[in-house]
Amino acid sequence: MLRLVWGILFTSFCLYTGWVYLYCDEEAKTTENIHPAVTEGWNLWQQNNCQSCHQLYGLGGYMGPDLTNIARDSTKGKPYMYTFIKHGTGRMPAFNMTDDEVYRIIDFLEWVDKSGVSQVPAEAVHWSGTYIIDK
Amino acid sequence: MPLHIRLYTKFVFLLLLATLVFGLFSSWAYLYPEVFNKYLPFYQLRPMHTSAALFFIISAATLCIIIFHKNTIGRDATTGIFEKTFITTWVATILVIFIYYSFKKFGGREYWEFPAWLALPLLLSWVLLMIGYYKGWLKCADKKPLYIWMWSTGILFFFITFIEQNLWQISWFRQSFLRELTVQWKANGSMVGAWNQMIYGSSLFLMVMISGDKTIALNKKAFFFYFLGLTNLMFNWGHHIYNLPAHGAIRHISYIISMTEWLIFISIIQSFKNKLEEARKLRHLLPYKFLVASEFWVFANLTLALFMSIPAVNRYTHGTHITVAHAMGTTIGINTMILLGVLGYALDIDKKINTGRKLFTRSYNLAQASLLIFWLSLILAGIIKGYRSVTLNINSFQQMMEPVNNVLKLFAVAGAGVAIGLGIIVVQYWQSMSDSNSNVKDVK
Ligand code: HEM
Numbered sequence: 304m305l306r307l308v309w310g311i312l313f314t315s316f317c318l319y320t321g322w323v324y325l326y327c328d329e330e331a332k333t334t335e336n337i338h339p340a341v342t343e344g345w346n347l348w349q350q351n352n353c354q355s356c357h358q359l360y361g362l363g364g365y366m367g368p369d370l371t372n373i374a375r376d377s378t379k380g381k382p383y384m385y386t387f388i389k390h391g392t393g394r395m396p397a398f399n400m401t402d403d404e405v406y407r408i409i410d411f412l413e414w415v416d417k418s419g420v421s422q423v424p425a426e427a428v429h430w431s432g433t434y435i436i437d438k
Numbered sequence: 439m440p441l442h443i444r445l446y447t448k449f450v451f452l453l454l455l456a457t458l459v460f461g462l463f464s465s466w467a468y469l470y471p472e473v474f475n476k477y478l479p480f481y482q483l484r485p486m487h488t489s490a491a492l493f494f495i496i497s498a499a500t501l502c503i504i505i506f507h508k509n510t511i512g513r514d515a516t517t518g519i520f521e522k523t524f525i526t527t528w529v530a531t532i533l534v535i536f537i538y539y540s541f542k543k544f545g546g547r548e549y550w551e552f553p554a555w556l557a558l559p560l561l562l563s564w565v566l567l568m569i570g571y572y573k574g575w576l577k578c579a580d581k582k583p584l585y586i587w588m589w590s591t592g593i594l595f596f597f598i599t600f601i602e603q604n605l606w607q608i609s610w611f612r613q614s615f616l617r618e619l620t621v622q623w624k625a626n627g628s629m630v631g632a633w634n635q636m637i638y639g640s641s642l643f644l645m646v647m648i649s650g651d652k653t654i655a656l657n658k659k660a661f662f663f664y665f666l667g668l669t670n671l672m673f674n675w676g677h678h679i680y681n682l683p684a685h686g687a688i689r690h691i692s693y694i695i696s697m698t699e700w701l702i703f704i705s706i707i708q709s710f711k712n713k714l715e716e717a718r719k720l721r722h723l724l725p726y727k728f729l730v731a732s733e734f735w736v737f738a739n740l741t742l743a744l745f746m747s748i749p750a751v752n753r754y755t756h757g758t759h760i761t762v763a764h765a766m767g768t769t770i771g772i773n774t775m776i777l778l779g780v781l782g783y784a785l786d787i788d789k790k791i792n793t794g795r796k797l798f799t800r801s802y803n804l805a806q807a808s809l810l811i812f813w814l815s816l817i818l819a820g821i822i823k824g825y826r827s828v829t830l831n832i833n834s835f836q837q838m839m840e841p842v843n844n845v846l847k848l849f850a851v852a853g854a855g856v857a858i859g860l861g862i863i864v865v866q867y868w869q870s871m872s873d874s875n876s877n878v879k880d881v882k
Contacts, residue, residue: 305587308665316672319691320602323624327684328616337613345612352544352551355481360619360682361757363548364484366468368835369757396475418615419683422828423753432748433693436683 337414344411351398353408360421367395371421374413384409440518443504444871446525447781450501451864453494453532454774458857460487465850469843485551486539491769492549493532496596498777499636500524500567503589505784506643507571511578511586520570527563531556547606547622557604564597583655584664585646588639595632595671599625616684627675633773635667641729641776644783648723649716663702670695680749681756689749696747699740706737724788724798728779731806735771739764742817754828759842759849760820767813770856778863790870801862808855815849 348354356367373379388405391397400408419436427434439447464483467474474480504521535552538544545553571593575586602625605611611618646655654660676692713733720726742764745751755761782788791798819842832838 305661309668312665312668312672319673320624323620323685323688324611324617327620327688328614329685330614342609342612346545349547349551350543350545352481352485354548355484355551358757360679361761362619362623362678364480365757365759365762366471366480394471394475396471396479396481415615421681421757423681423749428750428753432750433690434680434749434753435686 338410340407340410341414344407344409344414347400347404347408348411351400356395359415369421370412370415372416374409374416381409384412442522442525443501446497446501446504446529447785447871448868449529450494450498450781451868453490453497454864455861457487457490457494458861460490462853462857463487465846465853469846469850482539482542485544485549486536488549489535489539489551495637495769495773495777496633497528497532498781499592499633499640502640502777502780502784503571503593503636506640507574510583510643511574517570517574520566520573524563524567524570527559527566531559531563547603549626550603554604554607557600561600564600568593568597581656583646583652584660585639585643585655587664588635588642591668592632592634592636592639595628595635599629599632603629616682619682620679620684620688623678624675627678628671630768631667631671635671637773637776638667640780641732644725644729644780647783648720648726663705666698666701670699674747677747677752680752693747693749696744699744699747703740703744706733706740724791725779725782727802728775728782732772732775732779735767735775738813739767739771742767754824755820758820758823759816759846760824763813763816763820766816770809771813774860778860778867782867785867785870787867787870791866794866798863798866801859801866803859804855805859805863808852808859811852812849812856815845815852819845819849
């Protein structure tokens, strides 16, 4: 009996895992192969550990702001991002990056921005407590 | 206690001390970056702290299983060889990881921020652990008590989730940001469930040993809660990514499954009276104190988690220090407490700490009281940030964070209390090992 319950749960877990990999991002089927510049920026993001202070979709460290949608903020823009990343601030350290590397990170952040909005709008909250997010 | 296990125990204690020291430094580097940025910036200290914490928890969980192995599922001539090679490769890789960190060489994902290739030796050593463990497990034909189920589940799921956690290295997973993030947090969420299985298993084993009552690891209710835990491990990782515009079903499934945890909540309240009685009988035992503490922290963190699991509430708590309260509340309050209890039992500290008993009790009380302030201040910091960013919609980050950072000063002070309290206890454990014979009695 115990083995049966375990087996059923484990099988469901495997099926769910496969489903999640394939269908969690419904539109992924139509996305073209990700641009190498983005991948490079993503790797730089990890190598410089930006995630220890910044969040993407609220996930990461909490010393700095969430950067998921900084690319669509019309008051900021590329030169603004460039200045922060290249020179740092009092609180954010400067990373010795070449201009090229800084722009790859910006490419990555622009790509992240296209995937959706981090802050869930109040209208998306369903009466049952869950969200219904329109893309 | 064989030499390799003694050395591994000392390594585990060093990891805990490192966690405390790096945690303390991180809290200062957060508050005063002007001072720290040049030599020990937050982005270096945070991974050192979180990796030390995770490696401490996972190493200590495996250590407890290795120690209790011989009394529960038996060993053969090769068990020792697998254990030793596991310990050697595991410890060596962790040391290399910290060398990389000290040179600011990163490359991995959250909590596992080391260059990605180092995941390979970690995985390899885990496989060795698995072979050694499951060989004994296969031979043990009789009805297995629940703690053996839990250890076996934990070891297996750590293996699965560790691989999953590294899938980002395959480019297909990186073609969609939503997919990559979903898989990453699916793995992270379930991995916490995996080490909880290992640790709760050892805590159950400890209860069997000190109460002498074998039925608590065999009864139906205990198995019911094991399966409930397993279901949550498998399907309740979605609360990390409620705000992600991924497939809605992930959100709904996680929300529904997480609400089954109310059953645990109710059961804790129901058994409260029995617990008090048990506590009256056993409270003179030092390791038992840690189990009492862990039960308080299970209750506190479960209450918090139940609210955070409602997406409408999560909208305010996600991305704030409430997440940190949840993370450290559980890893310190539950995992570390249980591990200190179980290791204290294995080291027979009740007999070894004689003259130091008063100091032990004081340190224990200091750690618990500080942890409560530490936890509450993180929650308060999170509430303020949630209110200011979601409700007031304050745009300037500096302005929004100002009152939050003031609360975090209290957090840093309380953190020092946690570090001193736990630090003294670890040093006492260490000293007690100088003339140690392990205390593991037979259960069969
Ligand atoms: C056994 C003890 C400890 C364990 C197991 C532990 C574990 C953790 C974990 C898992 C995180 C990641 C949290 C997240 O990402 O949400 C974290 C973050 C952190 N911990 Fe600890 N911790 C411990 C003790 C301490 C102490 C004593 C301090 C001192 C104040 C401290 C300060 C911090 C700080 C500042 C962060 C970063 C939070 C941020 O990103 O803003 N920790 N810890």
